[in-house]
Amino acid sequence: MTTAFMADVRRWIEVDKGHSAMRRVFADSYGLQTLFAYRLGRWLLCAAHRYHLWPLLPVCWPVYFLLSRCAREAYDIRLELSADIGPGFFIGHFGAIRVSHCRIGANCSIGQLTRIGAAADGRGPVIGDRVWIGAHAQIVGPYRIGSDATVGAGTVLQGDIPEGGCSVWGTPRVWCDVTTTIDGCSD
Numbered sequence: 621m622t623t624a625f626m627a628d629v630r631r632w633i634e635v636d637k638g639h640s641a642m643r644r645v646f647a648d649s650y651g652l653q654t655l656f657a658y659r660l661g662r663w664l665l666c667a668a669h670r671y672h673l674w675p676l677l678p679v680c681w682p683v684y685f686l687l688s689r690c691a692r693e694a695y696d697i698r699l700e701l702s703a704d705i706g707p708g709f710f711i712g713h714f715g716a717i718r719v720s721h722c723r724i725g726a727n728c729s730i731g732q733l734t735r736i737g738a739a740a741d742g743r744g745p746v747i748g749d750r751v752w753i754g755a756h757a758q759i760v761g762p763y764r765i766g767s768d769a770t771v772g773a774g775t776v777l778q779g780d781i782p783e784g785g786c787s788v789w790g791t792p793r794v795w796c797d798v799t800t801t802i803d804g805c806s807d
Contacts, residue, residue, distance in 0.1 A: 630708070631709070667680075698720070717730065720738065724751075727750045732755050737759075739761040746764050747759075747765045751768070751769050754774070754775065757776075763780050772787060776789075
């Protein structure tokens with residue numbers, strides 16, 4: 621829990637350079653507060669299998685439920701424990717964010733009014749590292765999104781996105797190859 625959460629904090633400090641103190645970053649960042657509750661819940665799920673940590677469970681589970689309830693009610697952000705979220709996750713805005721039954725890689729960013737989850741058959745998306753997911757995006761179903769991809773704002777995903785690809789209005793495409801220049805010549 622601590623390694624992933626510290627990566628989340630470092631990511632927040634990177635994005636919001638105006639805040640120098642970690643305490644202030646945590647106090648002002650609703651997404652980071654929600655991530656703390658999520659990381660605590662995931663740690664508690666793992667702690668249930670370690671006998672020496674059992675004395676902490678009766679104290680920590682109520683704390684988790686209180687923190688996650690506050691995040692849901694105050695910020696309308698729901699990070700379900702069924703989601704596997706990598707370190708460095710960044711939530712840019714609050715409001716109607718639903719993440720469940722999926723796997724998200726490291727250093728991904730998500731906008732407001734976004735839903736990521738499983739289809740009716742229970743299979744959820746797998747999202748690579750460093751993926752940016754715009755506001756109002758809907759990723760529901762067993763889709764694969766490659767690393768360094770972009771899911772545009774308002775996209776209702778209808779297919780897989782390759783590594784470095786972009787999806788706008790639901791149609792996945794590779795718009796450009798980042799290894800070459802515009803005229804096709806390498807530097």
